[in-house]
Amino acid sequence: MGGGEARIYDFAVVGSGTSGGVLAYYLQKAGAQTLLIEAGKRYSADTFPRNEADYSAQLFWGGGIEFDSRCTMGFLRGKCLGGGSVVNQALLDRFDDVAWDDWRAASGIDFFTADAMAPHYEAIESELSLQSIPEDRRNRNAHLFTQALDCLGIAWAPLRRGQSHCATEQGNDCMACLGGCHRDSKQSTLATFIPRAEALGLEVLSEFHVGRIESDRNGVTIHGTGRDGKESLQAGACVLAAGSFGTTHLLLASGFGKHLPALGKGFSMHPQYMTFAEFDDPVDAHKGAFQSVKSADFGLRKKGYKLENVFAPPVSVAMLFAGAGAPLQAFMMQYRHLACVEVAVRDEATGELSLDRRGRLRVRKVLTDNDETRRDDGLSLVRNLFESLGAKSIFQSPLYFGLHLMGGCAIGTDPRSSVVDETFQIHGVPNLYCADTSVYPLAPGINPALTCMALSHKLAGNLSKGKRERRGADAGEVWV
Numbered sequence: 001m002g003g004g005e006a007r008i009y010d011f012a013v014v015g016s017g018t019s020g021g022v023l024a025y026y027l028q029k030a031g032a033q034t035l036l037i038e039a040g041k042r043y044s045a046d047t048f049p050r051n052e053a054d055y056s057a058q059l060f061w062g063g064g065i066e067f068d069s070r071c072t073m074g075f076l077r078g079k080c081l082g083g084g085s086v087v088n089q090a091l092l093d094r095f096d097d098v099a100w101d102d103w104r105a106a107s108g109i110d111f112f113t114a115d116a117m118a119p120h121y122e123a124i125e126s127e128l129s130l131q132s133i134p135e136d137r138r139n140r141n142a143h144l145f146t147q148a149l150d151c152l153g154i155a156w157a158p159l160r161r162g163q164s165h166c167a168t169e170q171g172n173d174c175m176a177c178l179g180g181c182h183r184d185s186k187q188s189t190l191a192t193f194i195p196r197a198e199a200l201g202l203e204v205l206s207e208f209h210v211g212r213i214e215s216d217r218n219g220v221t222i223h224g225t226g227r228d229g230k231e232s233l234q235a236g237a238c239v240l241a242a243g244s245f246g247t248t249h250l251l252l253a254s255g256f257g258k259h260l261p262a263l264g265k266g267f268s269m270h271p272q273y274m275t276f277a278e279f280d281d282p283v284d285a286h287k288g289a290f291q292s293v294k295s296a297d298f299g300l301r302k303k304g305y306k307l308e309n310v311f312a313p314p315v316s317v318a319m320l321f322a323g324a325g326a327p328l329q330a331f332m333m334q335y336r337h338l339a340c341v342e343v344a345v346r347d348e349a350t351g352e353l354s355l356d357r358r359g360r361l362r363v364r365k366v367l368t369d370n371d372e373t374r375r376d377d378g379l380s381l382v383r384n385l386f387e388s389l390g391a392k393s394i395f396q397s398p399l400y401f402g403l404h405l406m407g408g409c410a411i412g413t414d415p416r417s418s419v420v421d422e423t424f425q426i427h428g429v430p431n432l433y434c435a436d437t438s439v440y441p442l443a444p445g446i447n448p449a450l451t452c453m454a455l456s457h458k459l460a461g462n463l464s465k466g467k468r469e470r471r472g473a474d475a476g477e478v479w480v
C-alpha cells in the first residue's frame with residue numbers, strides 16, 4: 001500500500017522487544033507491509049558496548065535503572081533494537097496450570113489453558129534454539145545451589161535457555177550477554193525474528209520515540225521524535241509492543257485513560273532479592289554458564305516464590321552491597337569467592353502506573369503483606385541453604401529489583417477492569433492492539449518472555465486471519 005514520502009503501512013509495531021520482534025516477523029511473513037519502530041539504537045554482535053557501565057547506560061532505559069516514586073525498588077528494561085530480549089537471560093519457560101488457571105479466573109478468557117496455548121508455544125519454540133546447560137558445564141555457583149537443594153530435599157531442574165552456540169566449554173563468559181550477546185548465540189529477537197522479517201521486506205525505524213497515537217476506523221497516526229525531529233507516521237493498524245511501562249505510558253499520554261478506567265492498574269514485577277555467601281575456595285560464579293538451574297518444587301510454587309542461582313558483573317555486585325569504603329573493598333576482594341541465590345516473589349498485581357505533571361511515567365508499588373511473607377520465607381530458605389553448605393558469611397543485599405515488568409494494560413473480557421480484549425484489541429479503539437507484557441493480568445511467578453512471544457504469535461494469527469476474511473470482499477485492499 002502507498003509509497004513515497006507519505007507511505008501508509010499495513011501495520012506499525014511500536015517496540016521491537018520480545019513481543020514486537022515476533023509480531024513484526026509473523027505479520028510481514030503473512031504479506032503485510034510492516035514498520036517496526038524502536039526508541040533505542042540498533043546494535044549488533046560487533047557493536048554492543050563491552051564495558052559494564054557503558055552497556056548499562058546505553059542499552060537500558062533511565063541510563064541503567066529506573067525507580068518507583070518512593071525510590072525503594074529499581075526496574076530494568078532494555079532500550080535498543082530487540083528490547084528486553086537483548087539484555088535478558090533468555091530463560092524461556094512455558095506457564096504451568098497454576099498460572100493459566102489464575103489468569104483465566106482473573107481475565108474471563110477461556111483460551112488461557114496449557115492446551116489452547118500449546119500450538120503458539122510450539123510455533124515460537126520451532127523458530128528458536130533452546131538448550132539446557134549439561135551438568136559438567138555448570139559452574140560452581142550452580143553446583144553449590146543444587147547440592148544445598150538436594151540436602152534440604154527441594155526439587156530443582158535445569159533452566160531452558162534460548163541460545164545456540166555459547167561455547168562456555170571454551171571459557172566464554174556467558175555473563176557478558178547481559179550487555180548484548182557478542183556471539184549472536186542468545187536467541188534475542190535481534191538475532192532471530194527481526195533479521196528474518198527484514199529478509200521478507202520488514203522496514204525498521206530505530207531511534208524513533210513514539211509519544212502519542214491517534215486511532216480511528218480509517219487507520220492510525222503515530223506521532224514521535226526521530227533523528228530528524230518530530231514526525232507523524234501512518235498505518236492501517238498499530239500493535240503496541242513497548243512493554244509494560246512503554247505501552248501503558250503511550251496509552252496514557254494519548255488520552256485513552258478517559259474511557260479505560262483500568263489503564264495503568266495491576267502492575268506487577270516479580271521482585272528479586274539477591275543473597276551472597278562467601279566460601280573459602282573460589283566459586284567463580286562469573287565464569288561459564290551464568291544461570292543454569294532453578295528450584296522446581298511445587299511446595300515453593302504454592303508458597304509464591306522461586307529460587308535461581310544467579311550472579312552479577314562486578315559493578316552491579318558492588319552496587320548491591322550496603323556500605324562504602326573499606327567494608328565495600330573487603331567485600332569486593334572476595335568477588336571470586338562469592339556464591340549467590342536469588343528469590344523471585346510472585347507478587348500481587350497492586351502497582352499503579354500513571355503520569356506526573358510533566359507527562360513522565362510514575363510507578364507506585366508497595367509490597368503487600370502477602371508479598372512480604374513470600375519474600376521473608378524465601379530469604380530464610382536461602383539462608384538455610386547457605387548455612388547447610390558451611391558458608392563463611394552471608395550477605396543479604398538491601399536492594400531489590402523488577403526485571404519482569406508486567407501489567408498496566410490487563411487483558412480481560414470486562415472493559416471496566418481491563419484494557420485489552422480477548423482479541424488483543426484495546427477495548428473500544430479500532431485498529432489498536434497489544435500482546436506484550438503490559439497485558440499480563442497477574443504475575444505468573446514464571447519467566448514471562450516465552451508466553452509473551454506465544455501471545456504475540458496468537459495475535460499475529462488473528463490479524464492475518466482478519467486480512468484473509470476481508471480480502472474476499474475487498475480484493476486485498478485492507479488488512480484489518
Ligand SMILES: Cc1cc2nc3c(=O)[nH]c(=O)nc-3n(C[C@H](O)[C@H](O)[C@H](O)COP(=O)(O)OP(=O)(O)OC[C@H]3O[C@@H](n4cnc5c(N)ncnc54)[C@H](O)[C@@H]3O)c2cc1C
Binds near residue numbers: 018076078091243
Ligand atoms: C536483565 C533482565 C533479565 C531478564 N531475564 C529474563 C529471562 O531470563 N527470562 C524471561 O522470561 N524474562 C526475562 N526478563 C524479562 C523479559 O525480558 C521481559 O519480560 C520481556 O522482554 C518483555 O517483553 P515486551 O515485548 O513486553 O517488552 P520489551 O522486550 O521490553 O520491549 C519493549 C520495547 O519497546 C521499546 N519502547 C518503549 N517505549 C517506546 C516508545 N515510546 N517508542 C518506541 N519504542 C519504545 C523499548 O525500547 C523496547 O525495546 C529479563 C529482563 C531483564 C531486564
